[in-house]
Amino acid sequence: MPATSKKKTTVKTEKDPKKVAVQKANPTSPKKTGLREAKKEEPISRLRIRIRAYEYKILDLSVKQIIDTALRYDAKVVGPIPLPTEIKKYTVNRSPFIYKNAREQFEMRVHKRVIDVINPSPKVMEALTNLSLPSGVNIDVKIM
Numbered sequence: 001m002p003a004t005s006k007k008k009t010t011v012k013t014e015k016d017p018k019k020v021a022v023q024k025a026n027p028t029s030p031k032k033t034g035l036r037e038a039k040k041e042e043p044i045s046r047l048r049i050r051i052r053a054y055e056y057k058i059l060d061l062s063v064k065q066i067i068d069t070a071l072r073y074d075a076k077v078v079g080p081i082p083l084p085t086e087i088k089k090y091t092v093n094r095s096p097f098i099y100k101n102a103r104e105q106f107e108m109r110v111h112k113r114v115i116d117v118i119n120p121s122p123k124v125m126e127a128l129t130n131l132s133l134p135s136g137v138n139i140d141v142k143i144m
Contacts, residue, residue: 047117047125050140051080056111062133063113069127076118083112 049066053059063080070077087109094102117124133139 045119046144047120047128048142048144049115049117049128050083050142051113051115052110052138052140053136054108054110055136058134058136059111059113062137063115065131065133066115066128069131070115070117070120070124073121073124073127075120075124077115078118079115080113081115083114086110086112 051059051063051066053062067077067080087107089105089107091103091105093100094104117128120128128141
């Protein structure tokens with residue numbers, strides 16, 4: 001009778017799902033590491049364009065012009081992503097002497113957008129550098 005119980009235990013170990021999963025995982029593990037190495041060999045370059053302007057209408061027109069130029073050369077574009085508007089407030093006395101409580105308040109709003117161009121080709125970079133944008137638009141380009 002003990003011999004039959006041994007046979008049952010050997011059958012259980014062969015059909016044990018954990019052991020079967022381990023046996024299946026071992027042959028495929030070199031393939032997974034090979035895929036990971038292949039992904040590491042291809043670095044993803046990114047062109048990050050930050051655009052700033054005082055007027056949002058001019059900013060949106062220049063963003064559209066940049067995106068159209070990038071898409072013309074089949075580049076993948078992420079954005080435009082609106083960033084928080086930077087507001088600078090200034091308070092000024094209306095009168096220099098007597099009327100201290102009479103004051104004027106002024107503010108400057110700086111609108112910002114971010115555009116990412118993923119894996120840009122040299123043609124895309126050349127086309128973006130040759131763009132003529134309206135005055136009052138500030139552009140910062142970083143290669144990441």
